[in-house]
Amino acid sequence: MDVVSHDMLNDNQAVLSYLELILATPNLDRKAADYARKAVSHVRSSTMRIENVRTIVRAGKASKATLESADLMAAIKESCEDVLRAFPSKRVEIGKPALSGKAMVIGGVLVKELLITVMSSIVKLDPDSEATLNLTVAEDAGYRNRGWTVTIEDPNVKLPAVVKDTDIDSVHTKDSSVAAKVSGLLFAKIAADALGGDFDVQSGGTGGAGRGALFVLRLRRAENR
Amino acid sequence: MTSVLIVDDEMFIVELYRDILQLRGYKVVGTAFDGEEALRKYTSANDKPDVIIMDHRMPVMNGVQATKEIMKMNPSQKVIFVSADVLVEKEARDAGAVEFLPKPFRMDDLIEKMQKISSS
Numbered sequence: 001m002d003v004v005s006h007d008m009l010n011d012n013q014a015v016l017s018y019l020e021l022i023l024a025t026p027n028l029d030r031k032a033a034d035y036a037r038k039a040v041s042h043v044r045s046s047t048m049r050i051e052n053v054r055t056i057v058r059a060g061k062a063s064k065a066t067l068e069s070a071d072l073m074a075a076i077k078e079s080c081e082d083v084l085r086a087f088p089s090k091r092v093e094i095g096k097p098a099l100s101g102k103a104m105v106i107g108g109v110l111v112k113e114l115l116i117t118v119m120s121s122i123v124k125l126d127p128d129s130e131a132t133l134n135l136t137v138a139e140d141a142g143y144r145n146r147g148w149t150v151t152i153e154d155p156n157v158k159l160p161a162v163v164k165d166t167d168i169d170s171v172h173t174k175d176s177s178v179a180a181k182v183s184g185l186l187f188a189k190i191a192a193d194a195l196g197g198d199f200d201v202q203s204g205g206t207g208g209a210g211r212g213a214l215f216v217l218r219l220r221r222a223e224n225r
Numbered sequence: 226m227t228s229v230l231i232v233d234d235e236m237f238i239v240e241l242y243r244d245i246l247q248l249r250g251y252k253v254v255g256t257a258f259d260g261e262e263a264l265r266k267y268t269s270a271n272d273k274p275d276v277i278i279m280d281h282r283m284p285v286m287n288g289v290q291a292t293k294e295i296m297k298m299n300p301s302q303k304v305i306f307v308s309a310d311v312l313v314e315k316e317a318r319d320a321g322a323v324e325f326l327p328k329p330f331r332m333d334d335l336i337e338k339m340q341k342i343s344s345s
Contacts, residue, residue, distance in 0.1 A: 005309075006282060006309045006310065009309035009328050009329055010235055010238055010309060010328065012328075012329045013238065013241070013309075013328045013329035013330070014237050014238065014241050016329045016331070017241050017245060017329075017332050018241070020331065020332045020333075021244065021245070021248070021332070024332075043329070047329055082315060085315070085318070086314065086315060086318075
């Protein structure tokens with residue numbers, strides 16, 4: 001599946017670029033330009049569907065990760081470092097709590113990947129040249145026989161309207177153009193569920209003026225691991 | 226004129242990049258279909274290309290490995306990494322790539338990266 005989707009994206013690259021070259025042709029017939037624009041739109045939809053299939057395949061790995069544990073504090077530290085390095089053209093600041101001791105959770109290597117995916121998605125959704133993420137970690141004694149909750153707030157992120165009013169995993173049924181932008185969050189939702197945890201997005205926070213959101217990831221504590 | 230070496234194992238992708246870049250006034254000085262061929266051509270070139278456009282998933286030697294080897298020879302070489310594998314971005318940047326473009330990208334995105342590198 002991985003190789004096939006890779007090749008399909010290569011094909012889409014060629015189709016998209018040649019359509020763009022056609023659209024850049026001087027004095028292009030108006031009707032031909034309309035046809036080309038419609039074709040571009042369909043290539044983008046096709047790319048989105050391929051990304052969704054990849055997301056599902058990636059999340060499928062989660063079932064194996066339920067057998068493994070990871071130190072949440074170490075995963076937060078490493079994922080923050082990775083995210084800060086990943087956006088050289090954007091100023092990203094991450095406020096994180098003082099991390100001391102260990103907090104073992106179920107998920108193995110997927111825990112770090114989940115954190116990176118969520119934080120990267122937030123940075124990409126943030127429309128400004130700077131993004132500020134504030135992380136808090138809390139032990140959640142009441143959650144599914146004890147777990148840990150990681151809350152990431154971006155006071156400035158502007159979520160697409162459909163994301164605010166819909167569960168992440170059903171966004172694609174409402175608006176396919178938005179689904180492509182939030183495929184990372186969809187992955188987080190599927191993977192967290194598979195690990196026995198949860199992930200959801202809540203609009204609000206301290207941003208005001210329709211901005212700001214809380215991204216809440218809950219993971220189960222790993223007992224005797 | 227900014228010179229470019231294109232590295233990708235798909236002939237139609239190489240032709241596509243060549244069409245776009247030549248149309249926008251860039252000089253394509255070479256092409257390679259895997260990392261090892263890219264390394265060979267880079268080593269033997271008297272005039273090194275200003276920019277290398279590098280794919281990742283290729284036979285014989287992948288793009289990350291080829292980038293690492295090229296950076297050993299010339300740490301200031303500019304490499305734009307282009308891949309359908311978004312998860313390889315960190316590896317590519319760690320190897321020395323200055324820019325990363327996930328496929329499929331818009332033509333203007335590639336030209337913007339080229340202009341950014343050319344003017345730096």
